[in-house]
Amino acid sequence: MRPAIKDVDFAVDEHIWGHRLYDEQLPHMAVLEFLGILASNRISPLRPPSAGEVTYRPQRQIRLRSLLFNNPYIETIRAREVSDEDKWRQWTERFTEDCAKLENGDMSYLRNVFNTFDDFAKAVELLRSSSFEARSNKRWSSKFVFPFGPDALYEDLRIGADGAASNDRRFFARTGELLYLMLTRAENGAKLGDLLVERLFDRKAPMNRLVRALQGETQTSGSDKTVGYLPHATHPRFDRLCDDWLAILSRDMPVYDALEHLMASAGLNLLLYFLECGKAQAGDVDPVELICEIVSRERTKVRALSGESYQFNQGLSLRAIRASVESVRLTDEWTKASESDEPNAQSAALMRSWFQWPPENGSDGSVTGDTTGDMLIKSLVDMAESRHEQHFGKIHAAWSRAVGLSSRRLSRRTRYAPNDKLLKTLVISMVDDRMQFDEFLSEIRNRYGMIIGDAEGGRLMKEKLVDQEALSDNRENLEARLVGLGLVRRLSDSCSFVENPFTFEVAQ
Structure with missing residues (x-):
């Protein structure tokens, strides 16, 4: 129940x-x-x-x-x-x-x-x-x-x-x-709570x-x-968020400065939680992908792919709504209700136990003696999709823009194009001292689903959606951005390190 x-x-x-x-x-x-x-x-x-x-x-x-x-x-x-x-x-x-x-x-x-x-x-x-x-x-x-x-x-x-x-x-x-609640349910939640206080x-x-x-x-x-109410007792994203916050608070910076990065980290991880739960509900087992363009003046194939990636993720939550309502059909209880002496009444009762709808007294006019279970599902899908588009359905667009993940700069379409503030938060969250640049790209792919370079975009090249040169150029654009921010040191043409400028950990 x-x-x-x-x-x-x-x-x-x-x-x-x-x-x-x-x-x-x-x-x-x-x-x-x-x-x-x-x-x-x-x-x-x-x-x-x-x-x-x-x-x-x-x-x-x-x-x-x-x-x-x-x-x-x-x-x-x-x-x-x-x-x-x-x-x-x-x-x-x-x-x-x-x-x-x-x-x-x-x-x-x-x-x-x-x-x-x-x-x-x-x-x-x-x-x-x-x-x-x-x-x-x-x-x-x-x-x-x-x-x-x-x-x-x-x-x-x-x-x-x-x-x-x-x-x-x-x-x-x-x-x-x-x-x-998410941080309370994370493995290191208590440690984070003490540190925040x-x-x-x-x-x-x-x-x-x-x-x-x-x-x-x-x-x-x-x-x-x-x-x-939070429906998940545990979730990998809860632990990722908690560990990111612990990392940010361990850096050698005033806590008021750290707050800016805590907010950006919270926004990014909440957004990914939203997308991950939507994918799971829709039956999509592939991990969330955010194909990111590192903005340059030239129009690139990565820009088009990033826009398509953004639009795909924008539609995830609406697909999840339909899948959630229609999943009741796959249960043994639905089969039993359909085969009972009163299939309409039993189907309505099952829907009520799952979705708090339809009302028992039928006050909204949704149920009559002739209302079948399939009719109830269709009605609820329509209502749920309509309500979803008012607020839940706008979360991806609003939050990705707020954390600096999406942009329309130099383009008519919104796409994933992380700004300098978000990139700095990623470095502060991920890099304890220094990290090889290729490892950094791999880590942001593993932790946040962000695809930037050719090594991380293997699937895209295999499916002939983009060539290696375009992703390599995108990778170089990120490296140049991070060099400009003082976050990357080049030791040679083939060896660069991402460096966290706040490397000394605070005693805890």
Whole structure:
């Protein structure tokens, strides 16, 4: 019996990938949501609960986000040629007027924290400039400060006309909850949890202290939340993601710099999880392939192949939806239902146990006495495909673009063309000290399915989709890119090494 999933009319996507992955929750938002859950569970981070489900109590930090993102007149008042006392008075009047309905409470504590109004305004400016999407047109309650520490973490909120705040699932759509579960179920999850808490949750860190000075007393949700549903108890991608994060955190770099690479790594591995689960559900046993063009000014055969690879993977999830629904036909239970005295009713009952649909009372008009099992399957396929295209079906395009894996540069078609930031993340994740360049190409093929050179593209040449020269040129283009980034050292024409510039491991 599959577990019931709340808040859905039927469950198809959810049993393939989990509840839920969401296209509008880009990788950096997934990591922010993950960190909030981790902070709430920092006593036993990334460890399965002894009983029941993983729960957490998110922070709200309404005062902090009000000061940073709902405070447009602070600079105007700061620039006025009046006394410091008048600046505080004028700002307090404006802020209190605009935020009277919110859960801000008394803001007078700011006068005890900052010596002058100018110091206060500079603190707001600094944190605002480091925030995510500060210039976007998102509502102020859905903007996020950089995660400098535990006091800088909070959930996505919707603020009503009466000032009441409620949890919103648009940008914190549970993908971060699934990320938490994935790492909890990885073999080295507990080790990673301890390291993340040690590195990220230092309340005495200078920037976290500044955040706490603005926020004042912590504001939390009034109740615990239960994390989403992840259908896989284990998966190779969980371990790959966990090991990548451990590698990134072991490098000799400040943790705030490492966060950028953690987010890119999370996005890439979540995308591959999405594609791998789709392939498996569709019955395709071949590994995921991402044929990558290393962008050059000349139009190459690799560019065309990369676009075709992108389009093939774009359609994977939709094929998985149809295969998932139609797979019920292959079960012994379906055969028994079809051969029973009441085949229509028994088929409907089986569909309900698998997909939470059709409703028992037939309230949506989907079932009548004449509705056969085949008719139910067709109806559910149509509904599932329609719903899938609204959000799940957009994940591949949205996330591959967000992590720097796909591009339309110099082309009308989107194709896989990794940018410099993603290439740097790959080097930091994979290379402990140095790695022979050909071995590096082989490893990114094995770990992430990325095909760049001729050795990795053997299948493509065998099937006469591309010649060796085109893939060799693509390989050379990558080597030249990495040389330009200071990540490859050439010892001779035939011997190059990829070097990690952050080679000294942090003591753990």
